[in-house]
Amino acid sequence: MRGPPWWRGKLKDAGFRLTLPRQIILNVLTTTPKHLSAEEIFLLVHKKYPGIGLATVYRTLDLLTDMNLISKFDFGDGRSRYELIGRSRKGYHHHLVCVGCGRIVNFSDFAERERSFIQNLEIELSQRYKFKIDSHRIYFYGVCKDCQ
Amino acid sequence: MRGPPWWRGKLKDAGFRLTLPRQIILNVLTTTPKHLSAEEIFLLVHKKYPGIGLATVYRTLDLLTDMNLISKFDFGDGRSRYELIGRSRKGYHHHLVCVGCGRIVNFSDFAERERSFIQNLEIELSQRYKFKIDSHRIYFYGVCKDCQ
DNA sequence: CTACTTGCAAATAATTTGCAACCAG
DNA sequence: CTGGTTGCAAATTATTTGCAAGTAG
Numbered sequence: 001m002r003g004p005p006w007w008r009g010k011l012k013d014a015g016f017r018l019t020l021p022r023q024i025i026l027n028v029l030t031t032t033p034k035h036l037s038a039e040e041i042f043l044l045v046h047k048k049y050p051g052i053g054l055a056t057v058y059r060t061l062d063l064l065t066d067m068n069l070i071s072k073f074d075f076g077d078g079r080s081r082y083e084l085i086g087r088s089r090k091g092y093h094h095h096l097v098c099v100g101c102g103r104i105v106n107f108s109d110f111a112e113r114e115r116s117f118i119q120n121l122e123i124e125l126s127q128r129y130k131f132k133i134d135s136h137r138i139y140f141y142g143v144c145k146d147c148q
Numbered sequence: 149m150r151g152p153p154w155w156r157g158k159l160k161d162a163g164f165r166l167t168l169p170r171q172i173i174l175n176v177l178t179t180t181p182k183h184l185s186a187e188e189i190f191l192l193v194h195k196k197y198p199g200i201g202l203a204t205v206y207r208t209l210d211l212l213t214d215m216n217l218i219s220k221f222d223f224g225d226g227r228s229r230y231e232l233i234g235r236s237r238k239g240y241h242h243h244l245v246c247v248g249c250g251r252i253v254n255f256s257d258f259a260e261r262e263r264s265f266i267q268n269l270e271i272e273l274s275q276r277y278k279f280k281i282d283s284h285r286i287y288f289y290g291v292c293k294d295c296q
Numbered sequence: 297c298t299a300c301t302t303g304c305a306a307a308t309a310a311t312t313t314g315c316a317a318c319c320a321g
Numbered sequence: 322c323t324g325g326t327t328g329c330a331a332a333t334t335a336t337t338t339g340c341a342a343g344t345a346g
Contacts (some may be wrong), residue, residue, distance in 0.1 A: 011190070012155070017299095017346075018345075019301065020299090021302070032338095038336080045159055051303080051305045052302085053302070054300080055303070055304080055337075055338085056301080056302055056303070056335090059337090070285060072224070096279055098279065100189075105277050107253070109272070109276070110269055113268075113269075117262075120261075121288075122288065124258070124312085125244060125257075126256060128255075128292055129253050129255070130293035131244055131293070132290050132296060133244070133288050134290050134291075135288070136287060136288045137287045137289075138284065139284060139285045139286075140270070140279070140283070140284045141281070142258060142274075142281035143282075144277070144278065144279050148280060163325095164321075165319085165325060165329080166320075167325090169326085169327070185310095186310080199327090200327085201328045201329065202311090202327085202328095203328070204328070206310090206312075207312090225313085226309075227309085227310065228310085
């Protein structure tokens with residue numbers, strides 16, 4: 001954690017100010033591996049800096065989503081969840097969702113095999129439906145060990 | 149549309165009553181191809197039978213989702229959308245979402261190629277993460293022709 | 297200085313729930 | 322009959338917005 005944080009330039013380059021709330025929120029997102037909801041993030045942020053409001057958390061998450069620094073997910077429990085986007089191919093992954101307890105596991109094990117399968121598909125779909133495709137998400141649903 | 153509707157037995161077998169609201173709602177779902185939100189369904193239902201309330205629509209959609217007769221989707225616009233599950237393999241498909249206008253296209257063109265890819269994956273994921281996997285969803289995101 | 301940001305409170309929007317009346321079996 | 326269902330209104334939940342005050346550049 002030495003030197004300026006990686007997201008510093010991203011914000012400035014995009015013309016946004018480097019404010020304390022944004023820094024705290026990005027810090028939480030960077031140091032937490034889970035799929036956090038806005039409120040969970042707010043709670044964590046609130047511990048370090050009680051002055052930051054929930055609305056600011058929402059606004060910042062929106063901003064970061066627009067900037068493509070984080071991804072917004074919906075796993076069907078009525079609240080959105082946010083996750084940092086890795087800066088390399090490493091950040092690429094999909095999700096395995098337990099329909100019992102809602103637990104979510106990231107996986108990226110098969111990225112290699114996926115590539116060719118998805119690439120062909122994207123080309124085909126692009127042509128057939130005249131869509132310019134730029135991303136995809138795959139979700140698997142099942143029951144985790146504890147819930148079986 | 150002759151004879152008893154296909155879902156009649158499904159409800160009775162599961163021990164639920166065959167009420168007018170449920171019939172109207174199922175009828176709307178059966179005769180509409182789109183990904184309808186609860187409110188859109190309510191509006192359509194309301195035209196035929198103004199007495200049916202929005203809460204009943206929500207309760208019925210929940211019931212049908214639990215019974216696995218319909219699927220509940222979230223395309224990120226803050227409202228859930230519902231779609232009938234086909235009774236044969238034909239109902240099997242994924243979605244192409246336009247990030248511009250929110251338009252959603254179903255596709256199932258590649259079901260054959262998908263099968264082997266997904267099957268291997270499921271086996272592997274099941275073992276590695278000790279999940280009993282029973283379904284998956286694939287979403288592609290892009291820009292449709294009109295929005296380009 | 298001066299926009300961009302924020303905090304707070306109030307406003308929205310979607311969905312859920314309590315409960316008395318209703319009706320399918 | 323009678324318990325599953327419904328309609329309505331009120332309650333909840335997540336998220337958004339208005340606006341005066343704060344602050345990064």
